[in-house]
Amino acid sequence: MPRGPLDSSKIPRFAGPATFARLPRLDEVGRADVAVVGVPFDSGVSYRPGARFGPAAVREASRLLRPYHPALDLSPFETVQVADAGDIACNPFDIGEAVETIAASAAALDARLVTIGGDHTIALPLLRAAAERHGPVALLHFDAHLDTWDTYFGAAYTHGTPFRRAVEEGLLDTSALSHVGIRGPLYGKRDLEEDRRLGFGILTSSDVMRRGVDEVVDILRQRVGDRPLYISVDIDVLDPAHAPGTGTPEAGGLTSRELLEILRGLADRAIVGADVVEVAPAYDHAEITSVAAAHVAYDLVSLLALNTPRESP
Ligand SMILES: [Mn+2]
DSSP: OOOOOOOTTTSOTTSSOOOGGGOOBHHHHSOOSEEEEEEOOOTTOSSOOOGGGHHHHHHHHGGGOOSOBGGGTBOHHHHSOEEEEEEOOOOTTOHHHHHHHHHHHHHHSOSEEEEEESOGGGHHHHHHHHHHHHSSEEEEEEOSSOOOOOOBTTBSSSTTSHHHHHHHTTOEEEEEEEEEEEOSOOSOHHHHHHHHHHTEEEEEHHHHHHHOHHHHHHHHHHHHTTSOEEEEEEGGGBOTTTOOSBSSOOSSOBOHHHHHHHHHTTTTSOEEEEEEEOBOGGGOSTTHHHHHHHHHHHHHHHHHHHTSOOOOO
């Protein structure tokens, strides 16, 4: 029987240490099917810093998450063992070393991971760990930005470049790559041409509004098929009204309702790992962004719980 969160009828939600959803720490349960892990790294940002404080803020905002998910008719913390694996400590002064540390630490965790960033640089080492276990993975990338640029100031490992590096390293199944929520000005038309050349399809933020959640879900489900799927959520996919606390906000984004509904539509796909990144609490107000990220992480944990093979009784 998995050990679940603290009982809020005995210990109020605002008391005690803020593990994710007040779940046990990984060292308290020994092993987990699904682990939530923080990566407080933001040395790869191009504009506002501060996502290094994202894991702590999202955990704090996750105190209010309750154990039953009505939309999925699921109690994820009863179905499988979910635990908080703490933070991956990585070098804030050496991006290359941090990327190596994150990849090795993620690979060493014997569980399916929902990772809380941190800036989007961390998706590259997380995809290395996922591909090591599952082979090249399909990718659904929710973001205002493409994150397939080549370099910034000559630097190859940044929060705007992880998915180009991931394609170059052969970590992704290039027949099943999608960005969702793209919007905002680009450097030039070439950005889109190069992105397409890497294999990505794009559903823009406007597509989500004009075509609607159900049609978007249909397109994504077909594109992913039964491939092992990694989901990367940059919280700036949400409109700044829903996520002001982030590093590179863009007007015209998704609502948190649209994002959660799209994720729930993917419940029957073979999800192997996920992240939610780019929460920068210093720019947040009333925990708007960290609450949104906590709920996204809860839905990602739920999707992984549904995808965990059950042991025979
Ligand atoms: Mn991003």
